[in-house]
Amino acid sequence: MQAITLTIPPNLNVFSDDELYAFCLANPELRIERDETGHIIVMPPTGLESSFTSGELFGEVRNWNRQTKAGRTSESNGGYTLPDSSMRVPDVGWVSKERLMSVTSEELKKFAHVCPDFVIEVRSESDNLKELQAKMQKWVQNGVRLGWLVDPQTQATTIYRPGIEPETKLFTETLSGENVLLGFTLNIQEVLTY
Template structure:
C-alpha cells in the first residue's frame, strides 16, 4: 500500500483498495468517523483532516443559505451538507461542501441506498476552498463532477474572493471576481442566490 501526501491529504493506493467493494468502503468510513474520506475513480483513498475554523464558519454560512432556499422549495429535491458522500457513476465517492439532488433522482433510490453513499450524482454541487486545499486539485474535481452528471457546480475561493461556475458543455468555467456579487442557482435551483459576502 502506498502513502502519499497531496495538498494536505494522505493518498492511499494498492491492490487491496482496488478490490474494495462499495459496502466495504462504506464500512471503512464508518470505522473512522473523525476523518474526511473520499475515493477516486481508481479506488485510491483520500484522507483529509478536518477543516480549520474559518473554513467551517464559511461552510456553515454556505449551507445555511442553501437550507433557507430549500425550506421554500422542498418539493423540488433534497439538500446535503459536507458530511455527505455520493457514489458516482465512475466509481468514485466524493463529498462536496454543499449539494442538491432532485426529488426524481432521490426518490428513485431505495432506503438502503439513501442510508449509505447514495449512487447518484447531485445536480448541484459546491466546493469551498480551505487554506490547505490546492486550487488545481479542486478545479480537476469540478470537472469530475461535470463528467459524472452535475448540471451546475461552483468552486469558491475565499482568499482571492473569486468563484468559478462550471456547466456541462462549457469550454471554460465562468469567473466571478469579488465577493460583493451573488451567484445564481439558474434553472437548476430556481430563485436561489448565494450571497458571497457572507463567506468572507
C-alpha cells in the same frame, strides 16, 4: 497539510461500496473519499474559518430548499457514489426530487448511487487549487448540472456547468441558481460579512 492518497495493495483489489462504507465507519475521525481508480483519499480537517464559510453556504441552500421543497440538501459529511465509481463528499450538495426517485431509502443510509444536481466546494487553507479544480470537473463529468468553487483566498467563485468553460465571479457579484436551483440567488460577500 494537503490530502493524502492511500493506495490499496493489488491483492486487496479495490473496496466494494459496502467495504468502503465499513472502512469509513471504522475510521470516523477521517474525512474520506474514493477516486474513480479506487484510491482512497484522506483529507485533513479544515480550519474553523472554512467550516464557518461552508456552514453559511449550506444554510443558504437549505433555506431555499425548505421553501421550494424541490429536493434534499447535504452538508460536508454526505457521500455520493458517482457513475465513475468514485465516492465524493461536497461541502454542500443538493439533489432534486427527480434524481432521488431512483434511489431507495436503504441506499440513502450509505453512500447512495446518485449524483447531486448542484455542489459547492469551499477552498480551505489546506486545499490545493489545481486538485479542487480537477474535482469540480469530475463533478460535472459525473452529472452535476451546476457547481461553485468558492475561494475565500481570492474572494471569487468559479462556476462550473456541463459543456461550458468555467466562469469566475467576484464575491461582490450575485450568483444565480440558474435552471438548477430555480429562483435562488446568493451574494457571497453579504452572507459572509459580519
